Amino acid sequence: xxxxxxxxxTYGTLIVMRSTGATDMMTFLEPRLPGYAARFYRTGSxxxxxxxxxxxxxxxxxFRTWTAVLLRVAGDRGVPVP
Numbered sequence: 001x002x003x004x005x006x007x008x009x010t011y012g013t014l015i016v017m018r019s020t021g022a023t024d025m026m027t028f029l030e031p032r033l034p035g036y037a038a039r040f041y042r043t044g045s046x047x048x049x050x051x052x053x054x055x056x057x058x059x060x061x062x063f064r065t066w067t068a069v070l071l072r073v074a075g076d077r078g079v080p081v082p
Contacts, residue, residue, distance in 0.1 A: 036075030
């Protein structure tokens with residue numbers, strides 16, 4: 001995907017994830033996900049590190065793709081933390 005003009009690593013990964021119907025593929029390139037994950041998991045940090053996000057996302061198997069999508073959507077919409 002990244003060979004196409006204007007498609008970088010972040011969007012290239014997201015295009016592959018969504019277009020293939022992958023349910024358990026995780027991306028660490030989505031820029032807002034670490035912050036939203038920290039907010040919903042109440043880690044107290046500004047954003048999760050890659051290692052922290054990787055550890056948390058292991059618990060999302062076999063639906064890491066869709067859990068990440070849901071966190072992103074909820075974060076973008078300002079859903080309150082329960």
